[in-house]
Amino acid sequence: MKKALIIAVHPDDETIGCGGTMLKLKEMGWEVYWLMLTAAFPGQAWSDEIIKKRREEIVEVAKIYGVSATLNLKYPAATLDQQSLGEVIGKISGILADVKPDWVFLPNRSDVHSDHRVGFEAAWAACKWFRAPSISKVLMFECVSETEYAPPFGEGAFIPTFTSILPAIYRGSWKSWIGINRNSSRPRFHEAEKLWRRLPVTGGAEWALIMPKHS
Numbered sequence: 001m002k003k004a005l006i007i008a009v010h011p012d013d014e015t016i017g018c019g020g021t022m023l024k025l026k027e028m029g030w031e032v033y034w035l036m037l038t039a040a041f042p043g044q045a046w047s048d049e050i051i052k053k054r055r056e057e058i059v060e061v062a063k064i065y066g067v068s069a070t071l072n073l074k075y076p077a078a079t080l081d082q083q084s085l086g087e088v089i090g091k092i093s094g095i096l097a098d099v100k101p102d103w104v105f106l107p108n109r110s111d112v113h114s115d116h117r118v119g120f121e122a123a124w125a126a127c128k129w130f131r132a133p134s135i136s137k138v139l140m141f142e143c144v145s146e147t148e149y150a151p152p153f154g155e156g157a158f159i160p161t162f163t164s165i166l167p168a169i170y171r172g173s174w175k176s177w178i179g180i181n182r183n184s185s186r187p188r189f190h191e192a193e194k195l196w197r198r199l200p201v202t203g204g205a206e207w208a209l210i211m212p213k214h215s
C-alpha cells in the first residue's frame, strides 16, 4: 500500500495546505501519516483550556482524515528557528525511516512564518535520497498562513507546477473542515477560503510543487 507523509509545522497547516489531498489519497487507498513539528505549551500564548481543546481537535481531525498515525515532534510553537537544525533534521529522518513514505508533502519554503521556513529546510534536508530512500516524490504545498504579512516580492511567490482534479466532495469536505476548525476569525482562514474559491477546478489543496524526484 502506498504511503504519504504530510508534514504540518503546526496542527491546522495540513488542512489549510492539503486537506483535500489527504482525503483524496485516502480514498485512493493510500495510507496517510500526519506529522506535526510543533505543539502549543502552557507558558506560551495559550491557556490550559485552549491547549486541551487543541489536543482534542487533533484527535477529531485524525479521525476525519482516517490517518494511519498521528506523529508530533512537540517543539514549542514559534521556536523552530531557535532549535538545532541538525536535531530537527535527525528527528524527521527518524520518522521517515519508520514510516517509509512514498510521497512527502512539505510546507512552502518561502512562507513568511519562520516556523514554516525552518520546517521546510529541516524536512527537505531529511528527504535527501541517502537519508530516505523510500521516497519517490516530494511535493511542497502552499499553506496560507501569515501570507498577508508577506512582502510583495516575486521571489517568494508560490509557483504551482502540479495539479490534479479535486472533485467537489473533497473540496466540500475540506471547506466544512475549515468551518469546524478553531480560530475561524483569523485572517488566514479567510485567505484560505478565498484561495479555495479562486480555484474552483483544482482546489488550493492540490497545488503543490514537485521537487526533484528521487529514485
Ligand SMILES: [Zn+2]
Pocket: 009, 010, 013, 113, 116, 145
Ligand atoms: Zn503553521
